[in-house]
Amino acid sequence: xxxxxxxxxxxxxxxxxxxxxxxxxxxxxxxxxxxxxxxxxxxxxxxxxxxxxxxxxxxxxxxxxxxxxxxxxxxxxxxxxxxxxxxxxxxxxxxxxxxxxxxxxxxxxxxxxxxxxxxxxxxxxxxxxxxxxxxxxxxxxxxxxxxxxxxxxxxxxxxxxxxxxxxxxxxxxxxxxxxxxxxxxxxxxxxxxxxxxxxxxxxxxxxxxxxxxxxxxxxxxxxxxxxxxxxxxxxxxxxxxxxxxxxxxx
Amino acid sequence: xxxxxxxxxxxxxxxxxxxxxxxxxxxxxxxxxxxxxxxxxxxxxxxxxxxxxxxxxxxxxxxxxxxxxxxxxxxxxxxxxxxxxxxxxxxxxxxxxxxxxxxxxxxxxxxxxxxxxxxxxxxxxxxxxxxxxxxxxxxxxxxxxxxxxxxxxxxxxxxxxxxxxxxxxxxxxxxxxxxxxxxxxxxxxxxxxxxxxxxxxxxxxxxxxxxxxxxxxxxxxxxxxxxxxxxxxxxxxxxxx
Numbered sequence: 001x002x003x004x005x006x007x008x009x010x011x012x013x014x015x016x017x018x019x020x021x022x023x024x025x026x027x028x029x030x031x032x033x034x035x036x037x038x039x040x041x042x043x044x045x046x047x048x049x050x051x052x053x054x055x056x057x058x059x060x061x062x063x064x065x066x067x068x069x070x071x072x073x074x075x076x077x078x079x080x081x082x083x084x085x086x087x088x089x090x091x092x093x094x095x096x097x098x099x100x101x102x103x104x105x106x107x108x109x110x111x112x113x114x115x116x117x118x119x120x121x122x123x124x125x126x127x128x129x130x131x132x133x134x135x136x137x138x139x140x141x142x143x144x145x146x147x148x149x150x151x152x153x154x155x156x157x158x159x160x161x162x163x164x165x166x167x168x169x170x171x172x173x174x175x176x177x178x179x180x181x182x183x184x185x186x187x188x189x190x191x192x193x194x195x196x197x198x199x200x201x202x203x204x205x206x207x208x209x210x211x212x213x214x215x216x217x218x219x220x221x222x223x224x225x226x227x228x229x230x231x232x233x234x235x236x237x238x239x240x241x242x243x244x245x246x247x248x249x250x
Numbered sequence: 251x252x253x254x255x256x257x258x259x260x261x262x263x264x265x266x267x268x269x270x271x272x273x274x275x276x277x278x279x280x281x282x283x284x285x286x287x288x289x290x291x292x293x294x295x296x297x298x299x300x301x302x303x304x305x306x307x308x309x310x311x312x313x314x315x316x317x318x319x320x321x322x323x324x325x326x327x328x329x330x331x332x333x334x335x336x337x338x339x340x341x342x343x344x345x346x347x348x349x350x351x352x353x354x355x356x357x358x359x360x361x362x363x364x365x366x367x368x369x370x371x372x373x374x375x376x377x378x379x380x381x382x383x384x385x386x387x388x389x390x391x392x393x394x395x396x397x398x399x400x401x402x403x404x405x406x407x408x409x410x411x412x413x414x415x416x417x418x419x420x421x422x423x424x425x426x427x428x429x430x431x432x433x434x435x436x437x438x439x440x441x442x443x444x445x446x447x448x449x450x451x452x453x454x455x456x457x458x459x460x461x462x463x464x465x466x467x468x469x470x471x472x473x474x475x476x477x478x479x480x481x482x483x484x485x486x487x488x489x490x491x
Binding site: 145147148150151152153154155156157161165166169172247248249 | 298301302303320321323326328332334335337346348351373376377394
């Protein structure tokens with residue numbers, strides 16, 4: 001554990017040091033590039049303020065629910081595609097289309113259709129997060145051990161039995177990897193959704209801070225987003241470790 | 251009564267040369283039969299056909315009175331054990347039972363005990379030795395409840411000592427009411443584990459030469475110390491050359 005954390009801490013210290021040196025040498029005004037010390041003070045003020053934590057909570061709720069729904073949608077679509085080759089041909093172009101349209105362009109449309117409530121924000125998070133899960137699973141379902149597949153075919157297994165005993169368990173490692181990726185996207189998705197208009201959330205704080213040239217607050221929001229994403233990533237890693245432990249892989 | 255009838259079957263993989271040509275043989279119920287032939291002659295493919303993975307391009311196969319057309323009608327033990335890594339020993343064995351279309355009684359505890367796998371029943375395949383994996387694979391084939399079980403070079407990947415142990419173990423477990431088909435490159439193994447030997451000397455073509463094993467099952471492994479045993483092994487070897 002120490003071996004893993006030490007390089008991370010060291011790299012953060014080095015980064016902060018370089019940042020501090022640049023801000024001193026460049027003599028930048030605070031609105032342009034605040035020093036780590038200024039950002040640290042603002043970070044402390046924000047994280048100890050109940051008002052700020054309410055904003056964090058609002059973003060956390062959208063990211064969290066959006067992420068859970070993304071897993072359900074991502075897994076659901078992948079399973080659906082596994083069982084229907086015909087539907088795969090129809091649905092795949094739409095899936096690709098959904099990922100090729102920039103979410104920042106699509107999001108205002110979602111607000112027009114679903115309003116400023118939580119629905120549009122959840123949809124933004126789902127659109128950002130479900131695709132990596134679906135694509136990884138579709139590949140995972142295909143990349144099965146050929147010998148195991150042959151055994152099942154020779155045993156007369158149905159498509160459902162092949163899925164249950166081989167395709168899905170084979171895809172579990174890629175499911176975890178894609179969930180880790182989507183977990184980090186979910187907070188970003190929630191913030192983008194909040195840019196469209198909200199009463200609470202890190203997205204709104206960021207917009208207000210940027211508009212009033214409070215760069216230190218923008219940095220605080222960025223750090224908060226990174227920490228939130230890290231927590232999501234860590235949670236998925238914990239579940240993955242539990243799964244590996246259950247299968248005596250560690 | 252002939253339990254398994256292979257009648258004039260031919261087969262080739264798409265855009266490849268004919269691998270099996272007019273192959274015919276019969277296997278009586280409750281016997282153990284070894285199939286010997288050159289490497290790459292299509293012995294494993296013959297098992298794939300019997301197990302319904304592929305259909306012959308000509309000819310047909312019968313199991314009793316039923317045409318062997320669909321998969322899931324014979325038990326199969328692959329060369330590499332092919333155990334499901336996310337399933338425990340118990341779950342792997344029971345998979346054979348679950349996949350069987352015809353429901354039948356199978357006492358897992360009884361078989362685990364006979365196979366000496368009680369201690370590792372909840373272990374995963376990566377925690378087992380090569381010999382243990384093959385035992386699990388064999389029990390999975392038994393759990394399928396099929397009367398015919400195909401063993402595709404079951405001990406090829408094992409070291410000599412473990413292989414001998416496994417041969418003894420398998421010989422003790424081969425029930426009289428079940429039919430076993432065995433592919434192996436070890437002539438000694440065919441003599442130890444089978445009642446009849448089918449020799450395909452020029453690849454899988456036509457009717458094989460049949461040799462009755464003079465050492466009746468269950469063969470005492472001590473016969474390996476006799477010159478008669480080795481003379482018989484050598485005789486088969488010469489015929490294969």
